[in-house]
Amino acid sequence: MTVGLVRSKDLKAGVRRSAAAWPIGTLRYLVAAIFTGFCLFPFYVIVTTALKTETAIFAWPPVWNFKPTLQSFYNALFVFGGRSAIFYLINSVIISAVSTFVAVVLGAMAAYGFARFSFAGKRHLAFWILSTRFAPPVAFIVPIYLMVQKAGMLDSHIALILIYTAMNLSLVIWILRGFFSEIPIEIEEAALVDGYSRLQIFWRVALPLVRPGIVSTAILSAIFSWNEFLYAMVLTQSKAATLPVYLAGFSNSMGLAWGEYMAVGTMAVLPILIFTFALQKHLVRGLTFGAVK
């Protein structure tokens, strides 16, 4: 005989598991599946449109069965417009990678400083850094455009790298600060007694211990840099233009080459698809600044 009782996990959701639970379970599956489908459907549209022929793209009713073709990808990469998408892709990779690297390095250092050293005004400084997360690019674009212009850095990689670094610093600092302060301080004190200097401890003890935090903040930073549109749009034209700039350029001649758009869109989304699963454990903590773990 099994005495049927409520499990508290289920109770959290206000739902009881009992003999009569199966319709609720099924209903859950149904709702969850529909929602997941809703979330995934546009991805399906992007990829299939990129693989369709032009006729299929404009077909009414939409064509579900079609013979995939790589023509759109080919066009986007090698034929279309003035420059190949590869050029923009490379710019995006360079700028995201370098800005992420710099943001993580500077951010990790500062985060460690915030977690482990006390100094006057620390709290205010930390919360100011947090609030930079909310800086709306559009409100900063006017002064930053003029600053970059005066520095003669319009259409340069370095300008975007710096701006993206600043954009991602608050994320890196806040997340890693949380990770660092979770390390028992005695571990670092032990290293101090063992003969390591503070910076050596940072490098050899603290950093290895927050590796999961580093990985997830790096991925998130890279995604944010990769996705950023407005600064790139305003500050670059050709030499340092990134993928979003390329996509935005399309939309000026809108209505024509959907297949090629979607092919570029696919390329813009693909890296994220790959990273997403690596991220899922720390995503919420990252996106809410450690407020929700």
Next chain:
Amino acid sequence: MEASRTDYFSLGEPKPDSMKLAVERRRATWLLIAPAFVVLLGLNLFPIVYALYISCHYWMLARPQPPRFAGLSNYQELFFDARFRNSVLVSLKFIVLAVGIEMLLGFGLAFVFNTRLRGMATLRKLTLLPSLVMPLVVGLVWFYMFNENFGIVNWFWVVLGGTRVPFLTQGALALLSIVATDVWQWTPFVMLVFFAALQALPEYVYEAARIDGLSGSQIFFRVTLPLLRPAILIVLIIRAVDALRSLELVFMMTKGGPAGDTEVLPWYLYTTGFMSPDLGYAAAMAVLMLALVTILSQLFVRQLESREVTR
């Protein structure tokens, strides 16, 4: 004694002999924090001050005349600018609708996903995707899907018995379409935050509640809901700020049209600054927007601060 945990790095007042130790500690502190601090100073604090400066000038891009001091006249002009007022109103409508729907849907869905049923975890991980995708691509694909002639949304609509709808070119519908797109992108995020918050609720509290004799609805209203309050506030603020600054969807899907019905504040600011291009006027708008965002972000900071204190 058993002093606070960061004491070993503390910069108290040491006796002169151990000054050397204290100096090394201070140096280490600044070595660590200064680089990030300088970057943020240059690219966050300085631009704000600079924006204030620009906003007090007549400053036209691509014109030979140098900028001219204008006092507060840019702000004055904003006050009487009907287009500005419209854009604030549109932004407000957009935020209330989009964030409202996202919060409600996300909250409900979090409970649906909060179960140990097999396979749910996989579904949940899949829903992560929209929040990480390039907003421009989101705009692109929904622009395509909302197309009047061959869009798949219209096709669904027709299958369900409707007639074709010009989603992006008809007044209120255009804004609703952008709202729908935003809802698609951000509901999963809201759901995931609530889900994480639900998971983090301590199980023991529910055991105590059952021992204390609370009924299911009492548990929800007296325990679950109050415990979720911080998460609700945090996600609400994050979403509100992000919706306020979002520009990509409008850029891709409507360019502010038709007739300004989707001209959100960031879009108006952008076109003023870089298409008109009146930088002084745009900067004045930017300052007002920054003020608004600062208020919202302070709410967020308060929330986090209070959590830090109670943790």
Next chain:
Amino acid sequence: MAEVQLSGVRKRFGLVEALRGIDLAIPDSAYVCLLGPSGCGKTTLLRCVAGLETVDAGQIRIGSQNVEALEPFARNVGLAFQNYALYPHLDVRGNLSFPLRAPRRRTEFGDGEIEQRVKSIATLLQIDALLDKPIVALSGGQKQRVALGRALVRNPTVLLLDEPVTHLDARLRHEMRVELKLLQRRVGTTTIHVTHDQLEAQALGDLIVVMRDGLIEQVGTPDELCTRPATSFVASFVGDPPMSLLTARLGQEAGVLSLRVGAAQLRPGERLGRLLDGLCDQDVEIAVPAHHIALGHAGDEQTIAARVQAHEWVGRELQIVVALNGSPVPVRLRTQQRLALRIGDEIAIRLNLGSAHAFDSKTGRRLQSSAD
């Protein structure tokens, strides 16, 4: 190996004075326990010796060297923490060799020597079979051994132990105590061990330093603490169970001294009477060892009425905690009798003041006769 000397050591955290002038000399090779309730400053003192805290004033000498201005690594101390503080990203071998591989010591040890030292310390602590295990796979006792090994692997001049066995369960704690003591005997390193457990301090310490509120109350061997407690605080803190402290008023009737505790009158006896000489009509504190308190019959001589506060079995003995009328501090006694007591019961206890200690009620210092 070296002696450790502290003189006039002070440390303040904000408004809290953690150490208020500590003078202490620790002989070479001694096992010293710093004992006191939480907040007494014992951990701060240990951290000052380790260099994890700077001192505000005073000197710390290890051997012949003044160390208060040195960084922790330059003091050559080994430190084991209450929560072990092992490096979770390294295995046991990595943890043990970590101090030897510090960049500052790069020239000091070759790979061969490191390997050999790690081996020998692991053998000494019987963890040689665990060398390749990750830290997470270890039990509490094993972690404690690794932490000790890491502290000892460099042959430190002083070994510092911060509540090293507190996190272990009772059985293991007793075993580790024995091991610690035997280990220290073998390596002979001067050892400072912080604990709040007076029985642990007595079991291990050659010398015990009792601290309270940032000051040293007494330094002595375990026997000295029990037989000649310097202050009433030490008397009420040390022993199993600790002595009971009574506040009494000394009176004299017809040339006979009497101590008034609440409503009861006790005769101090000859020895105590001598100690209390000249304190008539003053309050004094009397400490009575538990084995000099017994159950009595109401109305008998040297007997006080008391109310049961708690009754607990300790081995075959029943420990009874009682409250006396007019005395805020509970009195503990043990009996072999099988009693069915209930909390709140009225009983009578008989006090044997033959070996009681008396303390000045203002300073708390023990009153001694010239014969002591």
Next chain:
Amino acid sequence: MARIEFKGVSKTYPDGTRAIVDLDLVVEDGELLCLLGPSGCGKSSTIRVLAGLETFSDGMILADNNRIDHLPPQARDCAMIFENYALYPHLTAFENIAMPLRARRLPASEIKARVTKIAGILRMEHLMGRRPSRLSGGEKQRVGIGRALVREPAMFLMDEPLGHLEAYLRVELRAEIRKLQERLGITTIYVTHDQEEAAAIADRIVVMSAGRLQQVGSFLDLFDRPVNRFVAEFVGEPPMVFLPVERTNADSIAVKGVRIPISEPLRAALRATQDRELILGIRPNDFSLGPPVRDHLNGTVTLVQPQGDHAIVAVSTPAGPATAIVPSDRRPAPGATVGLTFAGERLHLFDSAARALNKGEGGG
């Protein structure tokens, strides 16, 4: 008030782990019963099953002869105190204590009166406005006790209530729990792994191991009349010393060739078994150390640990290590050679299955 009865209760996890094996146990009305055992022995599962927080596979649970195992936790009228306090983090101490009453929808004035009364009993009126995050561990557990107390339940279930507290607080709070329990006379089941705590607080102690009940009795029963080696070793501090013995005769034994005098009941028990692989158990208190004597069990003192009145002396003997507790004034010096003598009437003998030969006899 209730008399609780477990009848053949078993709990098996889906993976086959057996948390509770065929438990038969009666908890008398108004008594304080301790469940004692190492972690994973099933003691927590037992009270969680009783509370209704977990299911079980077989058997039944009765309260005053009525089955309660089909009832939801809400209906079982038991109050529980948790190791991690399990306070509602968003509510003040007052509201935490009030929660069971709010669940029963009592009028606000009565709730206020009852909570105030409890706060008075526990001397924590000044803490009523604080949230758990602003309370110390001891204060939190007081609130936990208050919340259990306020309902006047049929039974108290306490799951390692003092586990997370500092040593001195544990001593203080356990006396307080005992006091409240004696005063209210509510049936209480108290789970702990700390034998000292169990000895201090319990009317009777149940020793459990691997899901099975080993022995039920007062602390002295367990101390002096353990039924098996597990109980003998688990109860008592420092632990019982075990030495392998040879059987020299039907009714006599020897350790390393040294004959050990034993009491008559033990001799009788010895005669009744053929078992040759016996283990002798002696409590450290039941040794005495004297000068070494030829043909006696002699040993070398390895360590002396003073403990005030007495000292714990570790002796290495040819038969194995032994621990003795001796009065302080008669303690030997480390390195000395001593002779060990045993209090014959207090010896324990365990057979090859680790069962005590003198079950229920011998000893104190």
